[in-house]
Each structure stands twice: as structure tokens, then as C-alpha cells.
Amino acid sequence: xxxxxxxxxxxxxxxxxxxxxxxxxxxxxxxxxxxxxxxxxxxxxxxxxxxxxxxxxxxxxxxxxxxxxxxxxxxxxxxxxxxxxxxxxxxxxxxxxxxxxxxxxxx
Amino acid sequence: xxxxxxxxxxxxxxxxxxxxxxxxxxxxxxxxxxxxxxxxxxxxxxxxxxxxxxxxxxxxxxxxxxxxxxxxxxxxxxxxxxxxxxxxxxxxxxxxxxxxxxxxxxxxxxxxxxxxxx
Numbered sequence: 553x554x555x556x557x558x559x560x561x562x563x564x565x566x567x568x569x570x571x572x573x574x575x576x577x578x579x580x581x582x583x584x585x586x587x588x589x590x591x592x593x594x595x596x597x598x599x600x601x602x603x604x605x606x607x608x609x610x611x612x613x614x615x616x617x618x619x620x621x622x623x624x625x626x627x628x629x630x631x632x633x634x635x636x637x638x639x640x641x642x643x644x645x646x647x648x649x650x651x652x653x654x655x656x657x658x659x
Numbered sequence: 660x661x662x663x664x665x666x667x668x669x670x671x672x673x674x675x676x677x678x679x680x681x682x683x684x685x686x687x688x689x690x691x692x693x694x695x696x697x698x699x700x701x702x703x704x705x706x707x708x709x710x711x712x713x714x715x716x717x718x719x720x721x722x723x724x725x726x727x728x729x730x731x732x733x734x735x736x737x738x739x740x741x742x743x744x745x746x747x748x749x750x751x752x753x754x755x756x757x758x759x760x761x762x763x764x765x766x767x768x769x770x771x772x773x774x775x776x777x
Contacts, residue, residue, distance in 0.1 A: 553721075586765065588705075595754055595767045596705065602762040639705055643760045647720040648695075650705040 554578050554642050558651035564659040569630045573654045575623045575640035584644035587616055587625045590653075591636045600625065601643075632658075661685040663755045663768035671749075671775050677742040681755030681768060688731055689713040694738045695759045696729060698751040699770075706751075710760065711738055745775045 555578040565571050575585065583603035588596035598607045600616035603623060613628035627634055635658050640651040667679035681694070688694065696708040709719040711729040719727050723742070731738045742749060752772050758765040 584760075584762065586759070595770045598765050598767070601764055605762075605764075607764050641705070641707075641759065643762070646707075646710070646718040646760065647722075648707040648759050650707070653704050 553647055554581060554644060554649055556640055556642055556649050556651040558638075558640055558654050560654060561652065562655045562657065564657050565630055566659045567630050567632055571627045571630055571656065573625045573638055573640075573656075575618075575625070575651050577621045577623075577642055577644075580620045581642045581644035583619045584642060585616070585618065585623045586641045586643055587614075588639045588641065589634075589636045590639065596639065599638075630656075661757060661766040663757065663766060665753060665755050665768045665771040667753075667771060667773070669772060669774060671745055671773060672777055673746055673775055675745055675775075677740070677745050677749060677753075677773055677775075679740045679753055679755075679771065679773070680737055681739070682735070682737045683757070684736070686757065688733055688736045688738060692758045692763075693718075693760055694729075694731065695756045696740045697754045697756055697759070697767075698749075699754070700748075700751045707759070708740065708742075708753075747775050749773070750775045 557576045585603045587600040590596045604616045638654045662684045693710040695710040711717040728741045752770040754770045756767045
């Protein structure tokens with residue numbers, strides 16, 4: 553199985569900050585990487601698919617980059633509604649594995 | 660737009676079978692997509708359960724493979740999950756989703772909580 557490691561596991565930031573979350577795969581997954589945002593009691597919301605493609609309706613302050621084993625999700629300028637938990641997921645091969653999550657909290 | 664809706668019993672007895680259905684709207688279950696199940700125990704992360712194609716071909720998480728069956732009903736535009744011999748460890752919110760293994764936009768249902776308890 554391809555394992556996914558996210559860092560950090562938690563992060564405190566302020567409105568307006570630029571934030572980066574990292575995801576590392578245990579082997580190359582090319583660009584087969586999705587990013588999700590999840591708020592308490594809600595389903596995951598797709599932000600980025602194929603490492604860097606923005607899902608329709610997602611604000612442009614979200615961006616994804618990387619290929620191979622190292623990927624990043626960047627939020628350009630944090631908004632109050634962005635405080636949530638973020639997950640990466642490899643879509644290269646089954647079983648599709650999710651990262652352990654990064655909880656983004658208000659400083 | 661593509662929408663998915665899970666349904667099924669919210670309470671299952673230990674050693675019983677968990678059965679859920681996902682109804683798809685805004686897309687055909689026979690389109691070129693794989694249809695997935697994912698679960699999330701309370702307070703924990705996301706676990707992929709498996710996926711199915713409209714042909715009936717399926718892939719399962721090895722950790723659950725002996726207990727899981729995913730099937731598709733093209734006449735009703737839906738797909739289903741069966742998980743046998745459940746224990747309290749199977750208590751989770753269960754989500755259905757489209758296309759988690761593709762390089763295309765993916766979509767999720769709102770999720771349904773299933774509790775395993777006597």
C-alpha cells in the first residue's frame with residue numbers, strides 16, 4: 553500500500569495569513585493526489601484533484617502543487633471559513649489512502 | 660450537478676450486516692466513473708472501503724475485503740455496500756463518492772452515521 557504522511561498535524565494561523573500544508577507519499581504517485589477540506593459534522597469537500605486542478609466553485613486562494621512523492625496545499629490568504637481539517641488522498645492505486653489530516657485552527 | 664445520497668439503517672446489531680445504498684443523480688451509474696465507499700469513525704480520519712464500476716468490477720480495501728461486498732443497480736442508478744460480521748469498531752459515518760481514483764473532479768454524498776450496538 554502507498555502510505556501518505558501529512559504535516560503538520562495541527563496548525564494555528566490568523567486571518568490573512570498564507571498557509572502551506574504538506575503531504576508526502578511513500579512512493580511516486582505522479583500527480584494522482586486529491587485535497588479535501590472537512591468541517592465538523594460535514595462531508596469532505598473536494599478542493600484540488602490531480603495535484604493542482606481546482607474543483608469547480610472552490611475559491612482561487614486555494615492551490616495545489618507537486619508531483620512524484622511531495623505535494624503542497626497552499627491557502628493564499630486565510631479567511632474565517634477556512635478553519636477546518638484538511639486531508640490529502642492518493643488516487644494512484646488501490647487501496648486509496650488518506651493522510652491523517654491537518655487541523656487548521658485560529659490563532 | 661452530480662449528487663449522491665446515502666441511505667440505510669442507522670443502528671446495526673453486533674455480528675449483523677450493515678447495508679447502505681447510494682442513489683446517484685446528475686450522472687449515470689453507467690458513465691466512465693468508479694463509485695466509492697469511504698468511512699470515518701467518530702473523531703478519526705477517513706478510510707477507503709472500496710469501489711465499483713458499472714460492469715460490476717470491484718476493488719476493496721484488503722483490511723475489509725473478507726467482509727465487504729459492493730454492488731451496482733443500473734436500473735435504479737444506485738450502488739450499495741454490505742459489510743458483514745460488524746462490531747463496535749465499524750461504527751462510523753459512511754460516505755459514498757464518485758471518482759476518488761481518477762484525475763477528474765470527484766463528488767461526495769453527505770454521509771450517514773451507522774452505529775453498531777445491541
